[in-house]
Amino acid sequence: MNIDGVRQAWQKLADRADLIGKEVIFENRIGDCVDRGTISRIRIDGDHVVIESPEIAAAHIAGNAWAPNIRFKIEEDRTPDLIGDTIFCDLDDNYRQIQIRTI
Secondary structure, eight states, X not given: OOHHHHHHHHHHHHTOGGGXXXXXXXXXXXXXXXXXXXXXXXXXXXXXEEEEOHHHHHHHHTTOSSSSEEEEEOOTTOOOEEETTEEEEEXXXXXXXXXXXXX
């Protein structure tokens, strides 16, 4: 998918009110960590996707998460894919992954 298609796919997710309150998981196999929370907002910020979660923000303040939110650059190979009841997006050759539960 081209970059515009990827941006549109993420914008469609950002526009989905039913994803608010759903579980989001950011798995970072490089740092061997998993950040979990509930989605309070998904937004497009320039050429980045930002997924906000109060639990991840609190974990960051406590020193237990890499960042206060999940933020990554929109790139051609970062298309969100729905498999079963979960939206997956691999970042950086399967070393980092976003998972969003849809139910």
